[in-house]
Amino acid sequence: MKAIQKEAARQVCFSKRRAGVFKKASELFVLCGAEIAVLAFSPSGKPFSYGHPSVESILERFFGGSADAAPATPPRHPLSAVLVQALGRQEKELRERLEAGKRRKAALEEALRGPQWGPVGGADVEELGLPELDLLQP
Amino acid sequence: MKAIQKEAARQVCFSKRRAGVFKKASELFVLCGAEIAVLAFSPSGKPFSYGHPSVESILERFFGGSADAAPATPPRHPLSAVLVQALGRQEKELRERLEAGKRRKAALEEALRGPQWGPVGGADVEELGLPELDLLQP
DNA sequence: AGCACTATACTTAGCTC
DNA sequence: TGAGCTAAGTATAGTGC
Numbered sequence: 001m002k003a004i005q006k007e008a009a010r011q012v013c014f015s016k017r018r019a020g021v022f023k024k025a026s027e028l029f030v031l032c033g034a035e036i037a038v039l040a041f042s043p044s045g046k047p048f049s050y051g052h053p054s055v056e057s058i059l060e061r062f063f064g065g066s067a068d069a070a071p072a073t074p075p076r077h078p079l080s081a082v083l084v085q086a087l088g089r090q091e092k093e094l095r096e097r098l099e100a101g102k103r104r105k106a107a108l109e110e111a112l113r114g115p116q117w118g119p120v121g122g123a124d125v126e127e128l129g130l131p132e133l134d135l136l137q138p
Numbered sequence: 139m140k141a142i143q144k145e146a147a148r149q150v151c152f153s154k155r156r157a158g159v160f161k162k163a164s165e166l167f168v169l170c171g172a173e174i175a176v177l178a179f180s181p182s183g184k185p186f187s188y189g190h191p192s193v194e195s196i197l198e199r200f201f202g203g204s205a206d207a208a209p210a211t212p213p214r215h216p217l218s219a220v221l222v223q224a225l226g227r228q229e230k231e232l233r234e235r236l237e238a239g240k241r242r243k244a245a246l247e248e249a250l251r252g253p254q255w256g257p258v259g260g261a262d263v264e265e266l267g268l269p270e271l272d273l274l275q276p
Numbered sequence: 277a278g279c280a281c282t283a284t285a286c287t288t289a290g291c292t293c
Numbered sequence: 294t295g296a297g298c299t300a301a302g303t304a305t306a307g308t309g310c
Binding site (some may be wrong): 150153162 | 294295304
Binding site (some may be wrong): 013021035061103 | 140149151155156158165168172174175176179180187196199236
């Protein structure tokens with residue numbers, strides 16, 4: 001399996017397979033009762049999402065962390081060697097991520113104070129919304 | 139298609155289909171170059187995720203804009219509020235890991251001054267990895 | 277862009293070990 | 294648990310509209 005070169009064919013393939021993935025996700029819910037969210041960007045950069053019961057609720061459960069569940073942000077990648085050097089780098093990276101996160105949080109909070117609350121540019125509502133939820137039910 | 143009643147069969151089905159969905163997601167990336175993230179909770183409540191290039195990068199692109207520059211188009215999507223909340227939690231977690239990492243580094247440096255140098259018991263070492271999560275296995 | 281068709285390949289429920 | 298098997302059901306690349 002390899003990357004599709006032809007721009008048009010790639011876009012078509014994305015549309016078809018995106019529907020496929022969303023359908024698989026909805027089946028996973030119907031069959032197993034599993035909560036699931038899928039977020040994707042098309043090759044042309046447009047956002048699409050699917051979520052059951054909703055993308056929001058999944059993210060809250062994942063990142064908000066419930067009272068009893070351990071935090072679901074599971075960022076651990078096994079290293080097999082002991083590297084003090086790596087710890088130094090990790091410390092630096094963590095610092096950077098911490099700072100970046102704080103900046104983004106501040107920016108988001110600022111933006112949320114703005115007067116309007118709705119779709120930004122044309123693409124958002126149609127594609128961020130969850131219309132497929134019903135359509136895709138088998 | 140309807141819900142599987144038998145608890146055990148439902149769990150098995152979830153495992154198989156979760157792998158299927160993740161595979162579809164990765165194929166979507168390979169074929170089309172689409173960035174995609176999948177978050178799911180098993181029927182028993184365990185979190186799983188798949189993301190390319192990473193779950194976090196997808197979420198940022200979806201809801202936040204870049205980490206450094208304040209987004210030119212302010213994020214007005216309802217989920218931004220969730221993200222703010224998540225970033226608050228993440229900040230706390232990153233701080234904790236930063237401190238833990240520094241303690242480990244100090245401990246390791248101390249240990250390296252000691253007499254022996256050989257295979258070290260695994261548990262601590264496994265946790266030292268960098269954070270980019272891809273596949274969360276239980 | 278989207279819809280319909282089809283041959284081929286893929287996925288998977290149920291089962292065994 | 295997990296892995297392997299198989300029949301039956303699905304997905305989809307390619308094609309023409």
